Amino acid sequence: MSEQPLLRVEGLSKYYGNRLGCKDVSFELWPGEVLAIVGESGSGKTTLLNCLSTHLEPSAGRTEYRMRDEVWRNLYELSEAERRFLMRTDWGFVHQNPADGLRMTVSAGANVGERLMAVGDRHYGHIRETAIDWLGRVEIAADRIDDQPRSFSGGMRQRLQIARNLVTGPRLVFMDEPTGGLDVSVQARLLDLLRGLVGELGLAAIIVTHDLAVARLLSHRMMVMKDGRVIEAGLTDRVLDDPREPYTQLLVSSILQV
Amino acid sequence: MSLIPSYNFAYLDEQTKRMIRRSILKAIAIPGYQVPFASREMPMPYGWGTGGVQVTAAIIGPSDVLKVIDQGADDTTNAVSIRAFFAKVANVATTTHTADATIIQTRHRIPERPLQAGQVLVYQVPIPEPLRFLEPRETETRKMHALEEYGLMHVKLYEDIAKHGQIATTYAYPVKVEGRYVMDPSPTPKFDNPKMHMSPALQLFGAGREMRIYAVPPFTEVVSLDFEDHPFEIQHFTQPCALCAATGVYLDEVILDDHGGHMFVCSDTDNCEERRAQGHRGHLSGEELEAAE
Numbered sequence: 001m002s003e004q005p006l007l008r009v010e011g012l013s014k015y016y017g018n019r020l021g022c023k024d025v026s027f028e029l030w031p032g033e034v035l036a037i038v039g040e041s042g043s044g045k046t047t048l049l050n051c052l053s054t055h056l057e058p059s060a061g062r063t064e065y066r067m068r069d070e071v072w073r074n075l076y077e078l079s080e081a082e083r084r085f086l087m088r089t090d091w092g093f094v095h096q097n098p099a100d101g102l103r104m105t106v107s108a109g110a111n112v113g114e115r116l117m118a119v120g121d122r123h124y125g126h127i128r129e130t131a132i133d134w135l136g137r138v139e140i141a142a143d144r145i146d147d148q149p150r151s152f153s154g155g156m157r158q159r160l161q162i163a164r165n166l167v168t169g170p171r172l173v174f175m176d177e178p179t180g181g182l183d184v185s186v187q188a189r190l191l192d193l194l195r196g197l198v199g200e201l202g203l204a205a206i207i208v209t210h211d212l213a214v215a216r217l218l219s220h221r222m223m224v225m226k227d228g229r230v231i232e233a234g235l236t237d238r239v240l241d242d243p244r245e246p247y248t249q250l251l252v253s254s255i256l257q258v
Numbered sequence: 259m260s261l262i263p264s265y266n267f268a269y270l271d272e273q274t275k276r277m278i279r280r281s282i283l284k285a286i287a288i289p290g291y292q293v294p295f296a297s298r299e300m301p302m303p304y305g306w307g308t309g310g311v312q313v314t315a316a317i318i319g320p321s322d323v324l325k326v327i328d329q330g331a332d333d334t335t336n337a338v339s340i341r342a343f344f345a346k347v348a349n350v351a352t353t354t355h356t357a358d359a360t361i362i363q364t365r366h367r368i369p370e371r372p373l374q375a376g377q378v379l380v381y382q383v384p385i386p387e388p389l390r391f392l393e394p395r396e397t398e399t400r401k402m403h404a405l406e407e408y409g410l411m412h413v414k415l416y417e418d419i420a421k422h423g424q425i426a427t428t429y430a431y432p433v434k435v436e437g438r439y440v441m442d443p444s445p446t447p448k449f450d451n452p453k454m455h456m457s458p459a460l461q462l463f464g465a466g467r468e469m470r471i472y473a474v475p476p477f478t479e480v481v482s483l484d485f486e487d488h489p490f491e492i493q494h495f496t497q498p499c500a501l502c503a504a505t506g507v508y509l510d511e512v513i514l515d516d517h518g519g520h521m522f523v524c525s526d527t528d529n530c531e532e533r534r535a536q537g538h539r540g541h542l543s544g545e546e547l548e549a550a551e
Contacts, residue, residue, distance in 0.1 A: 081405045088409075103413070106392075107420055110413045117416065118409025124419055124485040146420050 004066060005030045006172060006204050007052070012061035014047050020228040021047035025061070027223065027233065031171065032202040036219035036236065038209055038251070044228040045208045046176060052206065053093055053174045054083050068171075088118050092165030092173035096180040098157035101164070102149045108135065108160055109145040115168045134163040138193060155186035159193065166197065175207045179214055191217050212255055216240055224248050268315040268348040274298055278316035278471070282462060285473035290435030291403070292386050297469040301343075306336060308466030310363050310382035311343070317378060317462070318344065318361060323351045325359035330367035330508070330525035337365075354528050366429070368450040370507050370529040373459035375476065381444045383465035386472060388432045388442035408440045411483055419488055428493065434481045435474060443480075449492045449508045454480040499524045500542035502533035 007029040014021035022044035029035055037045045050056040052063055054075050063075045068090060078086070087093070095101040102111055112131040113121075121127055132142050138159040140152075149157050158178065165173060178194065179187040195218055198205055209215055215222050215236055222239050224232040224247070232245045243249045266272065274296075281295035300308040318324065324344050328336040332354040340363060341352045353359050356369040363380040373379060389399045392410050402410065411432050418426040431448035435441050443451060444463060454461060454474060461474040474480060484490040498505045500521040507529065509522040521542050524530035534543065 080401075084405060084407065106413055106417055109420055110416045113416055114409055114413050117412040118407065122412070122484075122486050124416065125487050127416065128420075 006033075006066050008064040008072075009052065010062050010064075012048070012051055012058050012063060014044075014051050014056060015059045020044070022051070022225070022228045025223075025230055027230075029172075029204055029206065031204050033221065034198055034203075034205045034207065034219045036207045036209060036215035036222040037225060038212060038215050038222055039225035040210060040251075043225040045210075045225055047228075048225070049174055049176055049206065049208045053091070054078075054087075065172075088115050089168050090170050090172065092162075092170045094158075094161055094165055094173065094175040094178050096177040098149070098154070098161045101161045102157065104150050105148060107146045107148055108140065108152070111149060111160060111164050112167050115164065119168060130167060134167050135160075137197070138163040139189075153186075155182055155190060158182065158190060162194070162197070166201065166203075169201070171204060173203055173205045175205060177209055177211075178207065179209070179211065187214075194218060212240065212252065224251065265347050267320075268318050268344070269300075270298065270312065270315045275316045278312055281471045282313065282316065282473065285462070285471050286460070286475050288439070289474055289478050290439030290441040290472060292470040292472045294469055295471050297466045300466065302339075304467040305384060307340060307363070307365055307382035309464030309468075309471070310365070310380050310466075311340060311464075312466060313380045313462050313464035313471060314340075314344065314361060314363050315348075317380075318348055318350060320348070320350065322360045323353050323358055325353050325356065325362045325528075326364075327362065327367055327369070327526075327528075328365045330369075330510070331527045333527060355532075356526075356528050366445050366447075367508070367525060368446060368453045370504075370524070370526045372453075373457055375458040377459040379457075379459050379461045381446075381461065381463040383442070383444040383463045383470070384467075385430075386442060386463065386465040386468050386470040388430075388440055403439060406438070408434075408483075411440055412485070415483060415485065415488075419485070425484065425488055425490070431490075432483050434483060436479050437481075440483070441472060441474075441480075447493060447508055448482065448490075451480070451482045451490070452492065456480075495522060497522055498540060499530060499533075500540040502530045502538045502543070503540040504530065504533055504538065 005028040010026050012025040013023045025048055037048060039045050051058040057076060064072045065075055066072055109128060109131040112134050113127040116127050116130060132145060135142060135145060140156055140159060149160055179190055191214060207218060219236045222236045223230045226247050232239060232248050240252055243252050278295055281293045285293045298312060300311055302308060326337040326340045328334040331337060344350055345352050356371040361378045365382045387399055389402060389410060392414055393399050415425050429447050430442055430445045431451055433441050433443055433451060443454060456477050458476050460476055463472045482490040495509050499509060501523050504524055508525045510525045512521050512523055514520055
C-alpha cells in the first residue's frame with residue numbers, strides 16, 4: 001500500500017436550497033481500500049457520492065484527489081475537460097440501473113471498447129481482444145460480444161457495466177447500489193465477482209448501499225449516515241459486530257434472519 | 259427573362275444575406291465547426307435543400323455561373339428547379355458544365371472533374387451533427403465537440419466491423435477536419451471523401467432545418483476516420499460506365515427490366531456527357547443498336 005491516501009475529503013456539505021443533502025463529511029480513502037456508505041433512504045448517501053464523483057457541486061468543503069502524476073488536485077477546481085477525462089480513465093462509476101451506465105443500443109463489445117477508443121485506441125483487433133478478455137473476467141460468454149445489452153438479463157447487464165468501467169484500469173470506482181435490482185442468488189455471484197476484481201486489481205472503491213450484507217462482504221471500512229450526517233465510521237467488522245450509535249444498533253438488528 | 263420587382267436580388271433581403279455571410283465567415287475561420295444561423299423559410303420544403311439555397315443566395319453575385327446537381331445529375335427535379343429559381347430571382351447564368359461554374363450547389367455528390375481554385379461547392383445537408391444517432395442530446399454533442407471527445411464516433415465504426423466484418427458506412431462517412439472537428443460530409447458517398455482533402459475549391463455546407471452552416475476552406479486537411487487494422491476504403495466498381503466506359507468514377511445502378519437486367523452508369527451526368535462527346539463509348543451506349551437498324 002502507498003504511503004499516501006488517494007482521496008481526501010474535508011467538511012463536505014451539500015444543501016438543496018434550505019434542505020440538507022449531506023453535512024460536514026470528512027474522510028480519507030487509501031489505495032486499494034473499499035469504503036461502504038450505508039444508511040436508510042434519504043440519509044444523503046447518494047448526494048455524497050454524487051458530490052465526490054463531481055456530478056454535483058457541493059455547497060461547502062473540498063475533495064482532493066491524488067492524480068497519477070502524484071499531484072493533489074481539488075476536484076471542484078478541475079476544468080470540465082479534465083474532469084471528464086478523469087471520469088473515463090482513472091475513475092469508474094457503476095450505476096444502480098445498468099441502463100444508465102451502458103449504451104443500450106450498441107453491442108456489448110462496443111460498450112466495453114468505448115473507453116479504449118475514447119483514450120485513443122484505434123486498433124480494432126486489440127479493442128476486440130480486450131473486450132473479449134473483460135467479458136470473460138465478468139463471466140459473460142464470448143459469443144455474446146456482438147449482442148446488445150438489452151438482450152441481457154439484469155445480472156449480466158450489471159456485470160457488463162462493471163467490465164465497461166474497469167477496462168481502462170481505473171484506480172477509483174464509485175458504485176451506487178451495485179446489487180440494487182438483482183435477486184439474491186445473482187447478487188451473491190456479483191458480490192463474489194466484485195470482491196475478486198477489487199482484490200486482484202487493487203482498486204479503491206466507494207460503495208453506496210443500504211444492504212449491510214454487501215458492506216460486510218465487500219468493504220474494509222464503513223460510514224453510517226443518518227439525516228445527512230456521518231454518525232459512525234470505522235472498520236466494517238467493528239461497526240457491524242459492535243455498533244455504538246443507537247441508530248447503527250437499530251440498523252444492524254433490523255437484518256432479517258432466515 | 260424578366261426580373262420580378264418585388265424580390266430582392268437572389269430572393270433573400272440584404273440583412274438576411276449579411277447574417278448568413280457572417281455565419282459563413284465564422285465557419286470558414288473554424289473549419290468543420292457547426293455555426294448556428296437564423297435559417298429562413300424558403301419557398302421549398304425542408305429536405306429539398308433549403309440550407310444550400312440560402313448559402314448560395316448569400317454568396318451569389320450577378321457575374322456568377324451556377325450549376326446545381328442532385329445525386330450527380332443536372333436534370334433531376336431538384337436540380338432543375340433550384341437552377342430555375344436562381345435564374346429567375348438573381349438573373350444569373352446557369353450551366354451544367356462543372357468547368358464553367360463558379361458556384362456548384364450539390365446534393366449528395368462531388369463532381370468527378372477536379373474542382374479549381376475560385377469555385378465554391380455548396381452542399382445541402384439534412385443532418386449536420388455526425389454524432390446525432392449515437393448521442394441524441396444536442397447539449398452533450400456540443401460539449402463533445404468542444405472537448406474533442408470523439409471516441410463515440412469510433413464506436414459506430416466498431417459496430418460496423420463487428421456486424422459486417424468491415425466498415426459498412428457507405429455515405430455520410432465521418433471525417434476529421436484540420437485535425438480538430440469531426441464533421442459529417444453530408445450524405446455524399448464515401449467515394450467522394452478523398453476529393454474533399456486539400457481541395458482548391460471552397461466547400462460550404464448549409465443545413466436549413468437544423469440551422470447550421472459549416473465549411474471546409476481551400477487546401478484543408480480532411481481525413482476519413484478509420485481503424486489501423488481496418489483502414490478507410492472507397493467503393494470499387496467491377497465494371498466501367500455502360501455509356502461512356504469511364505472507370506474510377508462513381509456509378510449508379512439502373513434497373514432495365516423486371517428480369518434482373520441492370521446497367522451501371524456514371525452518377526455525374528455532366529462528366530458522362532463530356533466523355534461521350536469526346537468519343538468514349540460504353541457497351542450500352544446505343545451505337546450498336548443504331549448500326550443494326
